[in-house]
Amino acid sequence: MLDLSRASRRALREKRTVAVMVRMYCRAKHGTKKHLCEHCRRLVEYANKRVDKCPFIERKPTCAKCTVHCFEKSKREEIRHVMRHSGPRMLLRHPLLAIFHAADGRRKAAPAAHRSHSR
Numbered sequence: 001m002l003d004l005s006r007a008s009r010r011a012l013r014e015k016r017t018v019a020v021m022v023r024m025y026c027r028a029k030h031g032t033k034k035h036l037c038e039h040c041r042r043l044v045e046y047a048n049k050r051v052d053k054c055p056f057i058e059r060k061p062t063c064a065k066c067t068v069h070c071f072e073k074s075k076r077e078e079i080r081h082v083m084r085h086s087g088p089r090m091l092l093r094h095p096l097l098a099i100f101h102a103a104d105g106r107r108k109a110a111p112a113a114h115r116s117h118s119r
């Protein structure tokens, strides 16, 4: 639980970002208030599972931009819709998360084992 390695911090942030973005999206598009609709709840669950299994989590771009494409196609499309909607809004409501997210998005996917030219 207290393993705050770089990878696990990154995974937590990724999950939090997805959760925040889907919540904004669901509220705006599906009219939900406190809880996500069933569909969006599943989408978040799915994304979390992918993040947990991601071998690139330490240094990868955000899931929507990742070149590995571990999301099945339809889910990937959904996440991109969500991000297109929530990305700009997140900058206002969660500026720190948005900044990290933008920085993460510029990374190239590379397996942790092959980080020869890392910082």
Ligand SMILES: [Zn+2]
Pocket: 025, 026, 027, 030, 032, 036, 037, 038, 039, 040, 041
């Ligand atoms: Zn929804």
